[in-house]
Amino acid sequence: MGAGARVAAGRPAPEAGAAQPGAGTLLDVRDLRVGFHGGARGVVRAVDGVSFSLRRGEALAIVGESGSGKSAMALSLSGLTCEAGADVQGAVEFEGVDLLAAGERRLRRVRGAGIATVFQDPMSALNPVQRIGAQIAEQVLAHEPLSKAAAAARAVQALRAAGVPEPERRARSYPHELSGGLRQRAMIAMALSCSPRLLVADEPTTALDVTVQAQILAELARLRAETGMAVILVTHDLGVVAGFADRVLVMYCGQIVEQGSVSEIFEDPQHPYTWGLLGSIARMEGERPRRLPAIDGVPPSPARPPAGCRFHPRCPHAMPACKAPVELRDRVGGGRLDRCVLEVERKRALRTRSGAIGL
């Protein structure tokens, strides 16, 4: 569709190395701001000026702690937070159409068919009193002129594609009759049933146990390869990101603090917050620390974000310059962006902690 109609004026070029040239832009988010009215605390800016773009077929991971605004952003992509009474500004252009400015009918056509969402907890995201197959068929019927029988067949087909064993039988099950892993597969089947161009997976493995997590991620990776859809994976687990994504956005307190390809983020992270996240991954090799390293302190309230670099109150390397606003720009070269004023060479020395990256 109108993928080339984008005008990239007056903002940092988001093109990172991982995307193939000529793939075309699928999603373009510009200066997205999402605020919730928090009563006495004023407006809580869950997302504060986020810009990025996504190419067709690309896998993007959005990483951050709880409360960093990553879920609010993911839900805003298809206008869900607008209806929840949030104050949403900026632009979310999907295939050339600004979804934030689009009307309800237009939005409905995109939801499910263009952008599909996999929620964190499949138990609460599936209707408890409706059979799995019927829930999937309902979405198909909302988007395509099919008979009920054809929609039901499509549901079974989607379940099979998502790796659900005995899909005919499972289609007749209620959500509570399935295990957690199967429920998430059913959720993925629902998301895939209309062949979306973009799948937004909001912490799809958080509610699952570790062995099932790996299966679900492998399934998502396989389906992405088969269908060529783009995926936005929202997670707080950098371990999940490594094998899955092409590109990573690191979010902190409603802002992007660093953006780059997976190898760049893992091998040469620029922002101390990213170092902290990397340092807190449990490692199998080397000496075992008594406790897992953690980032000291707690994330600031998005209602009253710290001035300047939002991470500076928790950053051991903070200096006076950190109290002034820090813009997100390319400091290393190669199209990667970060929000840290430290010199690149100094960072490389500071971030090494007993042979690995840490804060």
Add this chain to the structure above:
Amino acid sequence: MNDRGALRRLLHEPHALIAGAVLTAIVIACLLAPVYAADVAHTGPDATHVTETIVVSGKKVEVVSPTGVPIGPTWTGRFLLGADENGRDVAVRLLYGGRNSLEIAAVATVLSIVLAVAVALIAGWLGGAVDSLLCRLMDLIWSYPVLLLGVALGVTLAVSGIDLGFTTLRGGSLMLPALIIGVVYVPYMARPLRARTIELRGREFVDAARQQGLSGTRIMLGEILPNLSSSILVFAPLLLANAILMEAGLSFLGAGVQPPAPSWGTMISEGTRLMPDAIHLVLAPGLMLLAAVVSANVLAEAARDVLDPRARLRAQPTAGGLDWVPTVPPAPPAPSDGEPA
């Protein structure tokens, strides 16, 4: 929340089984009223036998004595439960009256449910001004004592009838009390269902349904309504019991079924005049009423226990029908509350 499983569990509750059987027996007996009248009692509901005599255990007895006292239960085919002051067969009138009472109650219950579900879904889903308007309307209905409102409407409409646009209900129509009862009970069901709708609206599967690209109407009918079904199932027999009682009350006060048409309420009303001498005139319809209302209530309570086992612990029954309201499962913590705080 498998419905078949719930039904099976309901049938395993002995008191539910008995209550269901009693209610079914009453309904079947009332439906068979013409057969009983023609083949057993050999009379009709309005046929008077004031001057006649019948033979009871070999003796000739007047149906209505010269002092005006009607015959008591004969426990035989004719005048099984005795006669009334006009010499009409009480058993026949009881069954025909039951038809009227149950018909009114059933229509009223269905009407209440349909209106209440519509109000609850629209108010709960749309929220805002529509919600406020509908809630104030419910408050308005609720602010009158149910019986008082019923009597007021009944007395007014019994004379004039009502023009509903598509049809006109004339003064004596049975649908008139059904309409009145159906309307006055709407708030009792609409309010809890609205609360449940609001709770469901904030649940993640509704967000997920939006995200699937479903329209508001579709989410309302396809996602939320099925989740209300257990509450509706619990309410239905409860409303039925209250509608039966309400019909009796209105008819007793002359604001419901209009004589000479029989109903349990009119029969009790007529019977009170001869209370000391012919207690059967009040007892027969009174006991029928009791049996129907109690079994419907037991059924409602059993349905609630089966569909929401936790409610048994919470329920604190108080005197009187709808004072206890079927509870809905407690709201899970809503992470994405729809409303700004």
